[in-house]
Amino acid sequence: MTNTSAFYLARADESARAARDTSLDNVRARHLQSETVWRAMAARLLHGERLRVAAAAKKDETS
Numbered sequence: 001m002t003n004t005s006a007f008y009l010a011r012a013d014e015s016a017r018a019a020r021d022t023s024l025d026n027v028r029a030r031h032l033q034s035e036t037v038w039r040a041m042a043a044r045l046l047h048g049e050r051l052r053v054a055a056a057a058k059k060d061e062t063s
Contacts, residue, residue: 005042005049012038 012035019031 003045005046008038008042008045012042 015031015035015038019028019035022028022031
């Protein structure tokens with residue numbers, strides 16, 4: 001499995017489409033919850049990437 005923000009965001013979009021396309025309330029709720037989780041995972045990964053870039057830049061400045 002690929003752990004990239006693009007992968008996570010694609011799964012979130014897929015969940016959003018599935019939620020939109022279903023007529024069952026409980027299934028829609030499950031897909032919307034899944035979308036929320038995928039987007040949170042993408043945000044967490046992007047935040048970590050930004051922190052690593054900032055730390056590397058700071059390290060380069062002090063070197």
